[in-house]
Amino acid sequence: MTPISEAASSRMARVCAAxxxxxxxxxxxxxxxxxxxxxxxxxxxxxxxANFNRNIEPLLEAGYRVILMDCPGWGKSDPVVCTGSRSELxxxxxxxxxxxxxxxxxxxxxxxxxxxxxxxxALANPARxxxxxxxxxxxxxxxxxxxxxxxxxxxxxxxxxxxxxxNLKKMMAVFVFxxxxxxxxxxxxxxxxxxxxxxxxxxxxxxxxxxPRQFTDYGPRLGEVGAPTxxxxxxxxxxxxxxxxxxLLWGLPNAQMHIFNRCGHWAQWEHAAQFNxxxxxxxxxxx
Numbered sequence: 001m002t003p004i005s006e007a008a009s010s011r012m013a014r015v016c017a018a019x020x021x022x023x024x025x026x027x028x029x030x031x032x033x034x035x036x037x038x039x040x041x042x043x044x045x046x047x048x049x050a051n052f053n054r055n056i057e058p059l060l061e062a063g064y065r066v067i068l069m070d071c072p073g074w075g076k077s078d079p080v081v082c083t084g085s086r087s088e089l090x091x092x093x094x095x096x097x098x099x100x101x102x103x104x105x106x107x108x109x110x111x112x113x114x115x116x117x118x119x120x121x122a123l124a125n126p127a128r129x130x131x132x133x134x135x136x137x138x139x140x141x142x143x144x145x146x147x148x149x150x151x152x153x154x155x156x157x158x159x160x161x162x163x164x165x166x167n168l169k170k171m172m173a174v175f176v177f178x179x180x181x182x183x184x185x186x187x188x189x190x191x192x193x194x195x196x197x198x199x200x201x202x203x204x205x206x207x208x209x210x211x212p213r214q215f216t217d218y219g220p221r222l223g224e225v226g227a228p229t230x231x232x233x234x235x236x237x238x239x240x241x242x243x244x245x246x247x248l249l250w251g252l253p254n255a256q257m258h259i260f261n262r263c264g265h266w267a268q269w270e271h272a273a274q275f276n277x278x279x280x281x282x283x284x285x286x287x
Contacts, residue, residue, distance in 0.1 A: 004029065004057055006049045012076070015096035018089050024097055025076035027068040029056060034130070035065040035106045036283070037094065039114030040074065041137070041265075042086075043171070044159050044201060045193035047075035051111050054272040055279070062280050067106070069097055071117070073207075079199045082207040086214040087140070090117035091124055098128065105130055107283055111268060112137040112240065116215045122225045123218065131287075132229040133279055136240045136265045138248045141217035143241040152239030152265060160204050163194045174238045176264040222251030229255040230282045232275065234263030 009027040016022075027049055036059055040051040048068030059066050071090045072080040082089055094117065098106060107130040110118030115137025122129045142148045149157070155171040168191055172182055194201060207214060229252050233245035242259065249257045258278060260271050268275045 004060070006053075010076075013097055013100045015093050015100060017072075017092035017096050018084070020080075022072050022078045022080070022093060024072070024078070024093060025070040026097060028065070028101075030060045030063075030065040032063040032065045034063075034283075035067060035103055037067045037069060037098075037106045037108050039069060039090065039094070039108065039110040039117050040071065041112030041114055042074075042204075043112075043156060043175075044163060044168075044204075045190045047193065049075075050190070050193065051114075052109075052268060055109075055268050055276055058276040058280055062284070064107075064283070067097075067101070067103075069094060071113070073200050073203055075193075075197075079197075079203050080207075081203045081210065082214060083210040085120070085216045086113065086207070087116040087120040087216045087218075088124070090114075091120035094121050095125055095128070104128060107131045107133070109133040109135075109279065110137060111135045112265065113215065116140060116218075119218050119222075119225060120216065122227055123221055126224075126226060129227045131283055132225070132227050133232065133282065134229060134248060135232045135267045136234065136237055136245075138231070139218040139222065139244070139251075140213065140215035141219050141244070141247075143243055145243045146241040150239055150241065152237075156239070157208065159194075160201050163191070163198075163201055165191055168194075174264070176266050176270055177234065177236045177262045178270065181270075219247060219251060222248065223253055225252055226254060228282075228285075228287060230279065231255055231257040232267050232278070233257065233259050234265060234267050234270070235259050235261050236263055237265045239265040
């Protein structure tokens with residue numbers, strides 16, 4: 001197999017969404033007959049590659065084409081001040097990217113914000129979705145067990161407002177369950193990503209000021225999503241509590257759920273090997 005490289009797989013596409021044109025960055029790997037799209041979370045400095053670099057190779061080995069899309073306002077994609085639904089904006093951008101790539105139907109893996117966006121995409125484009133994998137996200141709305149905003153979300157917003165290594169470490173300390181895996185190199189790489197695009201940081205703060213509820217509550221509409229769905233959650237998620245995942249399981253008519261013990265908000269990173277096996281098996285199951 002060709003060595004996996006972020007730089008070699010890096011691409012740009014001009015996409016129309018929400019009445020705007022965006023230059024969207026994505027990574028394109030593999031040549032399989034089925035395509036898996038990966039959508040990242042909303043943390044400062046996040047990119048699809050940073051979120052999913054532990055999960056790409058097993059999908060390529062299983063014969064999938066893998067697309068990793070940086071949403072508007074993250075990575076190398078164009079900046080945006082989002083005054084409406086971030087979930088729906090990202091879903092429209094994904095639809096536009098799939099049009100550019102001539103991909104009629106894909107599987108979608110979404111982490112946190114990416115989970116919200118994946119559900120928004122499935123609601124708007126049911127015929128274009130094969131299967132969904134949702135981790136730490138899928139619908140907005142309040143937790144019934146934890147005061148909102150959660151501890152993690154407060155730290156995330158503080159990091160956007162004051163991007164520093166100290167605030168990054170405070171956020172990451174509650175982002176994962178076992179912080180021993182967090183290296184100084186990882187912190188520095190994430191901080192460098194953040195500071196390289198201060199426009200993204202500033203625009204996120206402006207977006208929150210314009211619309212504090214960036215992510216649509218799809219709870220009442222979950223029954224419309226017919227795609228087979230695998231929900232994966234960390235029992236110890238301090239950003240999006242476990243009861244939100246249970247709400248997805250309750251509302252999605254064709255869903256199953258796996259809960260990781262000793263796991264925070266980054267299941268695909270904290271439990272990568274088991275996550276990868278689970279996702280490969282799920283995608284391979286006949287519908």
